[in-house]
Each structure stands twice: as structure tokens, then as C-alpha cells.
Amino acid sequence: MNDRLQRLRREAALEEGEGLFILRPTNLRYLSGFTGADSYGLITGKEAFFITDSRYTEQASRECPDFDVVRWRDPFPPLGATISDLAGKTGLRSIGFEPAFVCYSLYREIAEALGDVAFVPAEKGVETLRYVKDDREAASIRKAAEIADRAFAALLPRIVPGAAERDLARDLAYEMERLGADGKAFDVIVASGPNGSMPHAVPSRRRLEKGDLITFDFGALCDGYRSDMTRTVVLGRATKKQKERYQLVLEAQQAGISAIRPGRLGKDVDQAAREVIVSAGLGDAFSHGLGHGVGLDIHEEPFMNSRCERRLEKGCVVTVEPGIYLKGWGGIRIEDSLLVEDEGVELLTKTPKELLELL
Numbered sequence: 072m073n074d075r076l077q078r079l080r081r082e083a084a085l086e087e088g089e090g091l092f093i094l095r096p097t098n099l100r101y102l103s104g105f106t107g108a109d110s111y112g113l114i115t116g117k118e119a120f121f122i123t124d125s126r127y128t129e130q131a132s133r134e135c136p137d138f139d140v141v142r143w144r145d146p147f148p149p150l151g152a153t154i155s156d157l158a159g160k161t162g163l164r165s166i167g168f169e170p171a172f173v174c175y176s177l178y179r180e181i182a183e184a185l186g187d188v189a190f191v192p193a194e195k196g197v198e199t200l201r202y203v204k205d206d207r208e209a210a211s212i213r214k215a216a217e218i219a220d221r222a223f224a225a226l227l228p229r230i231v232p233g234a235a236e237r238d239l240a241r242d243l244a245y246e247m248e249r250l251g252a253d254g255k256a257f258d259v260i261v262a263s264g265p266n267g268s269m270p271h272a273v274p275s276r277r278r279l280e281k282g283d284l285i286t287f288d289f290g291a292l293c294d295g296y297r298s299d300m301t302r303t304v305v306l307g308r309a310t311k312k313q314k315e316r317y318q319l320v321l322e323a324q325q326a327g328i329s330a331i332r333p334g335r336l337g338k339d340v341d342q343a344a345r346e347v348i349v350s351a352g353l354g355d356a357f358s359h360g361l362g363h364g365v366g367l368d369i370h371e372e373p374f375m376n377s378r379c380e381r382r383l384e385k386g387c388v389v390t391v392e393p394g395i396y397l398k399g400w401g402g403i404r405i406e407d408s409l410l411v412e413d414e415g416v417e418l419l420t421k422t423p424k425e426l427l428e429l430l
């Protein structure tokens with residue numbers, strides 16, 4: 072029934088006697104459906120074990136029908152011994168782990184308990200499968216994107232002189248939940264006036280002033296999947312400079328979106344957008360990559376920057392988010408989430424992008 076387990080066994084080329092230890096929570100959720108925390112997976116050629124403790128055993132047996140639920144922690148053996156026991160029962164000679172997620176102390180505990188069974192970094196993991204989204208995953212991200220759009224529309228009347236960044240960030244998160252999201256995709260960014268020059272500014276107690284550019288970066292969470300979008304608005308009438316620079320970022324964003332199609336390298340999409348900003352002499356002000364994949368994690372492959380050698384495929388969900396950041400002046404970023412289609416894209420976040428002057 073669980074085709075993802077079969078695909079993982081194929082992708083990771085699991086041979087007789089080899090297993091995979093899964094720790095990254097989003098990878099475990101992708102494989103098993105589990106929505107809780109603090110749990111592990113051990114996948115062999117034939118078996119799939121879900122290792123958890125008494126807080127989650129009932130939930131795991133409900134959510135993960137394709138896994139055998141194994142309990143560890145008191146009064147059961149510690150994690151290393153539990154894994155070693157399973158390795159013995161299933162005849163494993165080696166277990167691969169996710170090198171970017173196993174910390175040193177856990178590595179040592181498990182490696183010591185395993186003794187002669189090798190505990191080695193896996194070359195390919197669940198992320199390979201997650202690169203292309205299936206229809207159900209795309210539908211969850213689409214829903215998250217739609218909720219974020221509606222929440223932003225509901226927030227607009229509250230973006231007024233005197234409102235504090237933190238209050239707007241909290242209200243936006245609240246609106247997304249009120250509209251049916253399971254939560255926020257990540258901590259909402261609201262950066263006004265001079266704070267806008269910090270791409271990931273933490274919302275402060277600063278109160279909005281007339282003339283501010285204000286950047287909102289946010290997303291909703293639905294069924295574990297995330298959306299991601301950014302809009303920059305101006306409070307009052309925009310100055311000529313604000314309008315010019317906004318148009319520049321918008322043009323770069325459209326160039327990036329137009330460059331997307333299956334087969335394209337991530338770095339070529341980045342380049343298509345970046346050259347618009349570079350040719351206006353503001354290349355140094357665009358200080359980050361163009362975009363990233365989004366799914367169960369808010370930032371995942373492909374990371375579309377100037378070094379990205381990954382090829383886009385139909386079914387990838389990525390963001391396109393050029394920005395310019397000028398210390399003392401502020402910043403502008405425009406971001407959409409989109410699904411790569413046979414020809415071009417489906418835009419998932421649909422809030423209009425003409426410069427919005429809030430009068």
C-alpha cells in the first residue's frame with residue numbers, strides 16, 4: 072500500500088542486509104503519515120519499524136498502518152539497544168543515517184550499541200522522493216497558499232499609522248488559523264521602514280509611519296505542507312524612488328517566473344531574475360538566492376541560487392522572491408509560491424503585485 076516506502080527502497084538502492092534510519096521529522100511524516108514528534112523510523116528491504124515512546128504509541132498505531140510500532144524508553148531498552156535489537160532480528164549488516172540530521176551524541180550512542188553492524192551516512196534519502204510533489208501534496212500547498220492570500224486581504228485595513236509590527240504579525244498568523252490553516256508555516260516577518268533592509272527582520276515594537284515601505288513574509292500550514300509569500304506595500308503615497316525600485320523588483324520577479332520550466336537549472340532561473348536587478352546597478356542589494364523549494368519544510372531543495380545545479384521538474388513547488396535591501400532606506404521583496412507545470416507554472420499565491428499604496 073505504501074508506495075513511498077517502495078520508492079525509498081529503490082532510490083536508496085537498499086540491498087539485502089541494509090537498513091535506513093530516519094530521524095528528520097518531515098521525512099518520517101512523509102513516509103509514515105505520523106504527525107507527532109520525537110520518533111524514528113528503521114526501514115529495511117522488507118520491514119518498516121516505527122520507534123517511539125509511550126506518549127505516541129497509540130497515535131502511531133493509528134496514523135502509520137504500514138509500520139510496526141516499536142516502543143522504547145522505560146521500561147523498554149534505550150534507543151541504541153532498541154535499534155541494535157531490530158538489526159539483529161532482521162539480519163542487518165549496515166544502517167544508513169541522515170548525515171545532516173543525526174547529532175554527534177546520538178551517532179555515538181547508536182554506533183556503540185550496534186557493535187559490528189555499520190552505522191554510516193546514507194548517500195540518498197527521503198528528500199529525493201520529496202523533490203517532486205504528487206497531486207495530493209500540491210493540493211495541500213495550494214490550500215495553504217489560498218488561505219495566506221485571504222488572510223493578507225483581511226489584514227490590509229489594519230495596516231495603518233501607529234500599528235506595531237508585532238501586532239500585525241500576530242494578527243496575520245491568527246487570520247490564517249481562523250481561515251482553516253493548521254498554523255503558520257514559519258514565524259511571520261513584518262519589517263517596516265528602515266527595518267526592511269534586513270531580509271529576515273524579526274517583528275519589533277516599531278509603529279508604522281506614513282511613507283514606510285512594509286514587507287510581510289508569511290505562509291500557512293495545511294496537512295503538514297507550507298506556503299510562502301511576500302508582499303511589500305507602502306503606507307501613504309509612494310515616492311518616485313519607491314515606485315522605481317518596486318517596479319524593478321517586480322520586473323525581476325516576473326523574469327524569474329517566466330524562466331521556469333521543467334529541465335531548467337536552478338542557477339539559470341536565478342540568473343534570469345538577477346540580471347534585471349544587476350543591470351539597474353543594484354546587484355549588491357539583492358543579497359540572497361532567488362528562491363527555494365517548499366513543501367513539508369519551509370526551505371527545501373531546490374535552493375535556486377547562482378550555484379544551483381538542480382534541474383526543475385514538473386511537480387516541483389518553488390518560491391521566486393527577489394528583493395533589494397538598502398541600509399538606512401529599507402527594503403522591497405516580492406515572493407510567490409508556484410507549481411512547475413509541463414509548460415511554465417501554476418501560480419499558487421495570487422495576491423496582486425501592483426504596488427499597493429495604503430491611503
Ligand SMILES: [Mn+2]
Pocket residue numbers: 299300390392406
Ligand atoms: Mn521564501
